[in-house]
Amino acid sequence: MARMKFYCDPERCIECNACVTACKNENEVPWGVNRRRVVTIKDGDPGERSLSVACMHCSDAPCATVCPVDCFYTTQDGVVLHDKDICIGCGYCFYACPFGAPQFPEDGAFATRGKMDKCTFCAGGPEADHSADEHRKYGSNRLAEGKLPLCAEMCSTKALLAGDADVISDVYRKRIINRGAAVLARGVSFQDASFRAPSNLGGKSSSQE
Amino acid sequence: MRTPAHHKTVPHALGVFGIYLLGLCLLLFSTLVDAQEKQPKELPTVQMMNPAAEFWRDVRQRSAPVSGKTQVGGVETGVLINATGDRWRQFRMSQLIPISGYILGGMVILLVAFYAIRGRVPIEGGMSEHKLPRYTGYERMIHWFMASIFIFLAVTGLILLFGRPLLIPVLGKEGFSILASASKEGHNLMGPLFLLALVMIIIQFVRRNIYQKGDLSWLIRGGGIIGKKHVPSNFFNMGEKTMFWLLVFVGGLIGVSGLILVFPVLGLGREIMALAHVGHAIGAILMITVIIGHIYIGTVGMEGAIEGMKTGYCDLNWAKEHHDLWASKAEENGEALSNQEVAKMRGDRGSVPPVHSGLQESGK
Amino acid sequence: MIGEFIDGPLWYFSITAFVIGVVWRIVAIVRAGLKPDLSIARGSAGSGAVRAIFSRFVPERTVTTRSRLQLIAGYMFHVGLLVLLFFAQPHVDFIAERITGFDWPAVPHWVFIVTAEFAFAGLILLWLHRVLNPVTRLLSDLDDHIGSILVFLVMLTGCLALAQSHESLRLLHLFLAEVFLIYFPFSKLMHAFTFVMSRGYTGATMGRKGVNA
Incomplete structure (x- = not known):
């Protein structure tokens, strides 16, 4: 069974916020809610890196543990979803989540919390696939169409990866291996640090004389 | 002859000495050269951190809280990993819910x-023939307010705290x-x-709840539980005063x-919210536990205890047994009323003529 | 099923019972008539009536000092209830949809909540005063208590349904409101309409006598 995961490659992310925009547009999320955000660390300083973060669809999700009404469930694809009909908007998942994924539309007096909204991995909700109710509450259900989340699909640098965890980790592993030059640029000796695969050039020369 | 011979031996000795000296110098020099060769490695070097490793360390908030920059507004959106959430989750799930359940049960x-x-x-x-006025109407009103x-908040709060383990199996998730x-x-x-109620209570009752001389002996004798003998106390005893101050401080915290x-x-950030939740929950459990005891004494635990809050008057014998210092003084002041007088003032059944209904003014 | 009944037939029945009942009660009171006042009028009965209807909103000096809490709680509850009833967004929407066909500006949600707090505090304090004070306890009959508790339950279920996300909570609130509407015309809750008549009657009598009361 495929297990769906996001992975964001900070070496590739260019902080264009296209994933945020794409998500907001595709899922028509409520005002004041962003299911995905790009965070830049050391902005303007050496070592600046950006990361796009949303719900990480944890295998053992803290939000699901603390929910007082038990509205979370994990799909067969390993996507963590929640039932907005059951959610009471208490905010406990927001306190427990390591990634700040649960968002609350400002609802009621003094901006008390409405029903929680978070990234669904473009997998909709508990309602029937592609039903109007599902779209209204959770946004689009691309997984049911055999598509992957739009944020990752449209990432221009392919920094944000989404899909089967096995494939994602393979892709990322290959990138790491092929990053010898980037490692060299960090002041570590080429010989010691390069993971560049050997090219089998032993004994070869441009001239034999 | 002797001199040349002697003369001859001096250069020889010098030569031997020179060879030794040369050897020593070579040895010294070689060590110096060796030392000089090692020198460049101890020159000041720039420590190169691995930026990727540094980045993940910052993301995980390992060394210090790091907040990045983001275009998305909201609470703590610049923080990539909320380091306090897991601690709060463990507190709520493995400490708060089970332990408070054990405490209340x-x-x-x-x-x-x-x-x-x-x-x-x-x-x-036994019930005496006289009563003492204990609480005014306003005092009883704010108490029951x-x-x-409190009961509404306690019940709804406990539903939210224990609902998932106790009520979902019964009602189902939707219910x-x-x-x-x-x-x-x-x-x-x-x-x-x-x-609001807390402020009203504090203003009304604070003066009678300041700790006094006899309170320590009340505490030592366990409020009369130890020794089966009543301990004299003023208008409020030590236990009631403690409950009052608990209500003020713990209730204020809640x-x-x-x-x-x-x-x-x-x-406010998640850490403060989680901390507020911890304080709210612990304070509420403490307060509910205390109030369960309070309700027990008022309803089934003690004869005559609830009379003062219900009617405004308490039995004289009860007052003398439980609040002797106050009761004797009040009796001296002539505050004691006979049961008939109290019944009349309260308009109890039989003490006043029945009210005829249907006597509305009519134009005809 | 029961939800459809509460939302449909029962609603129409209750609002009809309310309207017919209120009209019937008022007509009955008016038809009871007044004794002819044969004295020579020293002042205007009409202006006396109008003056009394409004001047009685301001309490007398002795009332403000002797029963300050009842006064404050009373205003908190009554003003709060009126604001809740006619200016809360869900109520405005409901009335516009079911009765009037047009809506009017509602108060912001935070005003709604603050008003509800005041109304609750006022109602609970007043009811406690009713049962704890010997005089008001003797004056109160079952009707008073049923009226208070019904209003309280309607307000409480309304507050429980604040999330506006569970249909069953809305229906519970609506059901109690319907019970309240049916009960209204046949109880002292009629004072919401008859206070005008009683004050007007007193004011007219006094005005005719030339007394500024």
Whole structure:
């Protein structure tokens, strides 16, 4: 069974916020809610890196543990979803989540919390696939169409990866291996640090004389 | 002859000495050269951190809290990993819910056991013919105002705390969601009224709740539980005073932390919110435990204890047994009233002529 | 099923019972008539009536000092209830949809909540005063208590349904409101309409006598 995961490659992310925009547009999320955000660390300083973060669809999700009404469930694809009909908007998942994924539309007096909204991995909700109710509450259900989340699909640098965890980790592993030059640029000796695969050039020369 | 011979030996000795000296110099020099060769490696070097490793360290908030920059507004959106969330989750799931369950259940069991062993604390002298005015109408009103709000908040709060393990198996998720939603909204709306009631209670009762001389002996003798003998006390005894101050401080804590929790619009971080939740929960469990005892004494635990709050008058014998210092002084002041007088003032059945209804003014 | 009944037939029945009942009660009171006042008028009965209807909103000096709490709680509850009833967004929407066909500006949600807090505090305090004070306890009959508790339950279920996300909570609130509407015309809750008549009657009598009361 495929297990769906996001992975964001900070070496590739260019902080264009296209994933945020794409998500907001595709899922028509409520005002004041962003299911995905790009965070830049050391902005303007050496070592600046950006990361796009949303719900990480944890295998053992803290939000699901603390929910007082038990509205979370994990799909067969390993996507963590929640039932907005059951959610009471208490905010406990927001306190427990390591990634700040649960968002609350400002609802009621003094901006008390409405029903929680978070990234669904473009997998909709508990309602029937592609039903109007599902779209209204959770946004689009691309997984049911055999598509992957739009944020990752449209990432221009392919920094944000989404899909089967096995494939994602393979892709990322290959990138790491092929990053010898980037490692060299960090002041570590080429010989010691390069993971560049050997090219089998032993004994070869441009001239034999 | 001797001299040349001697002369001949000197250069020889010098030569030997020179060779030794040369060897020594070479040795020294070689070590110096060796030392010089090692010198460049100790030149000041720039420590190169691995930026990727540094980045993940910052993301994980390992060394210090790091907040990045983001275009998305909101609370702590620049923080990539919320380091405090897991601690709060563990507190709530593996400490708060089970331990508070044991505490509340234990308190109930304790009271049942106490009742089984000691039974209802009677008025030893029996009901007397006289009563003392104990609480004014306003005092009773704010007490029951506080009581009704407290019970509502306690019940709705406990539903939210224990609903998932206890009520979802009974009601199902959908059914419990309705109850939980109602509880949450009711809890949030009624919460501020608790603070209002608290302020009214404090203003009205604070002067009688300042600790006095006899209170320590009350505590030492366990409020009369130890030794089966009543301990004299003033208008409020040590236990009541302690409950009052618990209500003031713990209730105040519950109220303030509740306001923090109910106003996410203040934009406080998750750590403060989680901390407010911890304070709110611990304070509430403590207060509920104390109030269970309070209700026990008022309802089944003690004869005559609730009379003052119900009618405004308490039995003279009860007052003398439980609040001797106050009762004797009040009796000296001639505040004691006969039961008939009290019944008349309260308009109890039989003491006043029946009210005829249907005597509205008519134009005809 | 029961939800459809509450939302449909029962609603129409209750609002009809309310309207017919209120009209019937008022007509009955008016038809009871007044004794002819044969004295020579020293002042205007009409202006006396109008003056009394409004001047009685301001309490007498002795009332403000002797029963300050009842006064404050009374205003908190009554003003709060009126604002809740006619200016809360869900109520405005409901009335516009079911009765009037047009809506009017509602108060912001935070005003709604603050008003509800005041109304709750006022109602609970007043009811406690009713049962704890010997005089008001003797004056109160079952009707008073049923009226108070019904209003309280309607307000409480309304507050429980604040999330506006569970249909069953809304229906519970609506059901109690319907019970309240049916009960209204046949109880002292009629004072919401008849206070005008009683004050007007007193004011007219006094005005005719030329007394500024």
